[in-house]
Amino acid sequence: MIDRLTVLTHALSESRWMFRERAALERHQARLATDHLRWVAAHSPYTAERFRQAGLSVGQWRDLPPISKREMMANFDRLNTAGLPLKTVLEVARRAEATRDFTPTLPTSGGEMTVGLSSGTSGTQGVFLVSRAERLQWAGAVLRWLLPPPWPASLLKRQRVAFVLRAEGQLYRSVSGSRLHFQFLDLLRPVPQLAAELSAAHPTLLAGPPSVLRALLDAGAEAHPARVVSVAEVLEDDDRAALEAGFGPVVQVYQATEGLLALPCPHGQLHLNEAHVHFDFEALAGGYLRPIITDLRRRAQPMIRHRLDDVLLLAEKSCTCGLASRRIERVVGRQDDALNLPSAAGSRVTVWPDFVRAAMNTASGLREYRAAQTDAAHLQLSLEPDTAHTRTAAAHELRAALDRLGVGAVTLSFSPLLADPPGTKRRRVRQIWTPDRPHGAD
Numbered sequence: 071m072i073d074r075l076t077v078l079t080h081a082l083s084e085s086r087w088m089f090r091e092r093a094a095l096e097r098h099q100a101r102l103a104t105d106h107l108r109w110v111a112a113h114s115p116y117t118a119e120r121f122r123q124a125g126l127s128v129g130q131w132r133d134l135p136p137i138s139k140r141e142m143m144a145n146f147d148r149l150n151t152a153g154l155p156l157k158t159v160l161e162v163a164r165r166a167e168a169t170r171d172f173t174p175t176l177p178t179s180g181g182e183m184t185v186g187l188s189s190g191t192s193g194t195q196g197v198f199l200v201s202r203a204e205r206l207q208w209a210g211a212v213l214r215w216l217l218p219p220p221w222p223a224s225l226l227k228r229q230r231v232a233f234v235l236r237a238e239g240q241l242y243r244s245v246s247g248s249r250l251h252f253q254f255l256d257l258l259r260p261v262p263q264l265a266a267e268l269s270a271a272h273p274t275l276l277a278g279p280p281s282v283l284r285a286l287l288d289a290g291a292e293a294h295p296a297r298v299v300s301v302a303e304v305l306e307d308d309d310r311a312a313l314e315a316g317f318g319p320v321v322q323v324y325q326a327t328e329g330l331l332a333l334p335c336p337h338g339q340l341h342l343n344e345a346h347v348h349f350d351f352e353a354l355a356g357g358y359l360r361p362i363i364t365d366l367r368r369r370a371q372p373m374i375r376h377r378l379d380d381v382l383l384l385a386e387k388s389c390t391c392g393l394a395s396r397r398i399e400r401v402v403g404r405q406d407d408a409l410n411l412p413s414a415a416g417s418r419v420t421v422w423p424d425f426v427r428a429a430m431n432t433a434s435g436l437r438e439y440r441a442a443q444t445d446a447a448h449l450q451l452s453l454e455p456d457t458a459h460t461r462t463a464a465a466h467e468l469r470a471a472l473d474r475l476g477v478g479a480v481t482l483s484f485s486p487l488l489a490d491p492p493g494t495k496r497r498r499v500r501q502i503w504t505p506d507r508p509h510g511a512d
Contacts, residue, residue, distance in 0.1 A: 078210070080213075082222070090394055106366050108128050116145045116149040131375065139327075149371070149372065151372065152178040152370050154178065158176065159197050163185045163187045172186075184200045200368075207367065211333070211346070213225075227274075229249065230273045231275045232271045232273035232278075233255065234278030234282055234286070235255075235277075236257055236258065258492045262289055264291075268286055273293055273295045276295040277323075278302075279300070280300045280309040280313065281303055281309065283313055287312065296319070297318065298319065299323055299334075307431065322340045322401070324398065326378065329363065329368060330343055331347060331361075335393055337389060344396065347365050347366060348366055349361050349396075350363075356420070358381045360377065383398070384396055400424070402423060403422075403424075406501060407423050408421065408423065409422075410443070411443070411477045411478075411480055413477060419475055419477050426441050429467040429470070433466075434459070436453060437454050439464065439487060440498055440500070443503050447480050448503075449482050449483075451464055452488070469482075
């Protein structure tokens with residue numbers, strides 16, 4: 071009961087952080103940063119060392135050199151403020167993944183910690199460490215932003231929330247009660263079984279990776295939620311259209327091991343969670359951006375000037391909802407998914423996944439595909455169905471798109487598309503070959 075009241079308080083307080091003026095939002099961020107960074111520097115030895123090595127005071131935190139997930143994991147023992155060694159956290163998280171029992175937590179002097187694993191799609195599997203207070207705050211934000219509108223009237227209705235996820239955690243249990251019921255559907259189970267469970271759940275809100283939700287739809291799942299929430303993967307236009315036609319209105323959440331990064335506004339647009347997270351950006355080719363985040367509330371596992379591998383495209387125009395937080399036009403994918411192909415002029419061209427996806431989505435007869443760069447000038451296309459017609463159509467559309475970008479000679483090879491292992495994030499475009507030059511170079 072106490073947890074539910076705390077979550078409800080957090081949910082109601084979220085309305086205070088829905089700033090309409092950019093200057094007010096930035097003042098709010100500055101106030102949070104002052105107290106938060108001082109606390110983190112005093113309790114996280116690794117963070118304090120970063121400031122010392124850079125010769126910076128806490129007040130100069132925006133000049134701190136960013137770190138990657140790999141550096142975070144390498145220094146986890148001294149970065150987290152709970153005094154937990156990485157070995158212990160990994161043991162608990164991996165045991166939960168193996169047994170499918172996600173209830174165990176780790177006791178610390180500061181209270182119980184919820185732990186978990188990222189999917190490891192970047193090649194470096196991360197862990198997350200969340201305190202009870204952070205868990206309740208997270209649940210409040212989810213309650214406020216994700217329940218079907220209108221708010222707060224949706225709190226008065228009985229809500230049935232179905233999460234189709236790889237791993238369950240304590241995050242959802244915090245708010246489960248008579249009016250709000252959460253059901254975890256383990257996506258590692260067979261699709262027909264999951265489809266039957268989803269049909270029986272009759273959810274008012276359905277959340278999961280778009281590729282999994284679409285597979286459930288194709289398997290005959292019947293559900294009519296007031297809202298579908300896409301998580302964990304890039305939401306592509308074809309998936310959105312299919313899910314909206316089969317289930318209902320679709321919105322996105324941008325979340326990672328690093329935190330709750332963007333949420334849908336009342337108009338369904340995806341906005342950065344700037345009331346809680348500060349974003350800086352590194353410019354990439356073609357107007358794309360790579361985020362560097364500083365979570366202004368997270369203490370157990372601080373995220374201070376943490377460079378993500380994701381690639382975003384921000385909207386140029388403000389949202390009609392009136393919120394001051396910036397709007398994401400598209401979550402493009404991971405930076406290491408960008409292809410690095412030879413140009414017609416003899417140099418190299420960065421080809422973002424967006425371009426490949428747009429081309430393949432227009433190929434006649436093609437239902438699904440994977441595109442992987444396996445060498446300096448070679449692309450492997452795995453197709454469903456893999457027929458002479460789809461091979462010709464895919465090759466025609468892709469070569470036309472690459473020609474428009476100035477890409478030179480590239481060889482294509484084809485194979486049937488094999489099913490991804492259960493629980494694997496779908497990545498339609500991947501770079502397997504590692505170029506000598508960094509991504510983003512043209």
